[in-house]
Amino acid sequence: MGIFSPGFVGRRRDANPLLPPGQYEVTNFPVLSAGPTPKVTKDDWALSIRAQDGSVKAWNWATLMQNPIDDITVDLHCVTRWSQFGMGWRGVSLDHLFEGVDTSAQFAMASSYGGYTTNMQTTDLVGSKAWIAFQFDGEDLAPAHGGPARLLVPHLYLWKSAKWINRITLMDHHELGFWEQYGYHDIGDPWKEERYS
Amino acid sequence: MTRGRRSAIPEWQAARLVAAHDETATARTLVFDIPGWPGHLAGQHVDVRVTAPDGYTASREYSIASGEVDAPPPDLPAMPDSGVNVELSVEELDDGEVSPYLVRGLEVGDHLEVRGPVGGYFVWQPSQTEPVQLIAGGSGVVPLMSMLRTHAAAGHPSPMRLLYSVRGPQFAFYAEELQRIAAASGGAVTVDYVYTRTAPAGADRSVGRLTLEELSTLALPASASPTTYLCGPNSFVESVSQWLLALGHPAECIFTERFGGA
Ligand SMILES: Cc1cc2nc3c(=O)[nH]c(=O)nc-3n(C[C@H](O)[C@H](O)[C@H](O)COP(=O)(O)OP(=O)(O)OC[C@H]3O[C@@H](n4cnc5c(N)ncnc54)[C@H](O)[C@@H]3O)c2cc1C
Numbered sequence: 356m357g358i359f360s361p362g363f364v365g366r367r368r369d370a371n372p373l374l375p376p377g378q379y380e381v382t383n384f385p386v387l388s389a390g391p392t393p394k395v396t397k398d399d400w401a402l403s404i405r406a407q408d409g410s411v412k413a414w415n416w417a418t419l420m421q422n423p424i425d426d427i428t429v430d431l432h433c434v435t436r437w438s439q440f441g442m443g444w445r446g447v448s449l450d451h452l453f454e455g456v457d458t459s460a461q462f463a464m465a466s467s468y469g470g471y472t473t474n475m476q477t478t479d480l481v482g483s484k485a486w487i488a489f490q491f492d493g494e495d496l497a498p499a500h501g502g503p504a505r506l507l508v509p510h511l512y513l514w515k516s517a518k519w520i521n522r523i524t525l526m527d528h529h530e531l532g533f534w535e536q537y538g539y540h541d542i543g544d545p546w547k548e549e550r551y552s
Numbered sequence: 553m554t555r556g557r558r559s560a561i562p563e564w565q566a567a568r569l570v571a572a573h574d575e576t577a578t579a580r581t582l583v584f585d586i587p588g589w590p591g592h593l594a595g596q597h598v599d600v601r602v603t604a605p606d607g608y609t610a611s612r613e614y615s616i617a618s619g620e621v622d623a624p625p626p627d628l629p630a631m632p633d634s635g636v637n638v639e640l641s642v643e644e645l646d647d648g649e650v651s652p653y654l655v656r657g658l659e660v661g662d663h664l665e666v667r668g669p670v671g672g673y674f675v676w677q678p679s680q681t682e683p684v685q686l687i688a689g690g691s692g693v694v695p696l697m698s699m700l701r702t703h704a705a706a707g708h709p710s711p712m713r714l715l716y717s718v719r720g721p722q723f724a725f726y727a728e729e730l731q732r733i734a735a736a737s738g739g740a741v742t743v744d745y746v747y748t749r750t751a752p753a754g755a756d757r758s759v760g761r762l763t764l765e766e767l768s769t770l771a772l773p774a775s776a777s778p779t780t781y782l783c784g785p786n787s788f789v790e791s792v793s794q795w796l797l798a799l800g801h802p803a804e805c806i807f808t809e810r811f812g813g814a
Binding site for chain 1: 561566603605608609610612653663664665667671672674786793794797804806810812
């Protein structure tokens, strides 16, 4: 667009093919959220999936742990432009939790303790692309990072990985989540730089 | 949760630096003219993009310091000198990529690009009537200043208190204007400083970080049912927000904005 800022050089880094457009690398896993961190213990924690037909599947901490557990190493990309590589998580693939659930509904809403919501396409949650994660870097997930358990959808910007997840609702109609209502992107693919709608 | 204006965030727009002044020895306030600026609410931020002559770009987020600006009438053509100024205040980080350029490099007349306003959640609007407590750590005072300026411009009667944690008096942003706003507010606006490293002579508090006990005396109590806006570095926001919960403030009355860093 021809708008140059005279004298700006920038701290050039070698072009890193792992870095989506407009992102820069950090190594300290920053915290971002809209309000204070809700305090949820494993004892109080529960997760439910509500399908389009109204049927509900639910877990407490013990029944979640009965599912196969994955070690997940992923790169995460935050819309505030930081990316962190090779982050090690443990969690349960949503594929296990969706067993027996009709996932033909096009739209999904993740809801959290504290009232946060974020919307996605159901296809972004199935097919070994999304987890309920409860450990990071070998430790129980800290409350500030969404502990005891958060959604982890690493192929989308991090606001889609709802902290303190409590419910997933499958829907036949389109609804916007918390940040999406403020103009953040419906899909949020970092490689397409889908920051804002 | 219905807050703020909801609309698509516009594309990148050219912004020309029309004025600048040092805010402190390490921070500068930048005033941009942005033709076609869609208006903003107090508390929102912009994405700022700077481009080197060879096309290399870097972007960061900066809160808007100037008070709320209404959306222009839809039929108003974008003028080269729109008269709509958007003010940012940037603290220089020693090893930073963008902030040193904004504080020491960009000159009046130069351009960069902005995208926004972004974020309709961390906002205060004059239609709110409840008491407000603002709590800033360092440059986190910027979006809170926008709220204070909007409050002052409206001659708003409801209490708005600022608790400002900063390294020392010489690092405080907007010191004179804050004093003026408080003096002109008829008691509605108060400003309290907490100095973490150096205090002025005769200060009645030894230097050090804000504590839970001080927060309980310097901030509006939960019994006053205030809305609290908290902004600053990650660690500051994290500890103060937990203290506010411990002091009985409901989570839905605490709004936070985290600037990053340690
Ligand atoms: C919503 C939002 C609003 C913001 N508003 C303002 C504002 O009004 N004024 C302002 O000065 N800044 C503001 N910031 C911070 C700003 O976006 C940049 O992060 C900051 O200017 C550093 O950019 P840089 O390129 O100079 O440093 P970088 O090159 O990005 O980082 C240099 C080093 O500093 C560390 N670092 C990064 N950010 C921070 C930080 N915020 N504090 C301490 N250390 C950090 C990094 O980890 C790195 O080690 C805001 C951030 C957000 C998310």
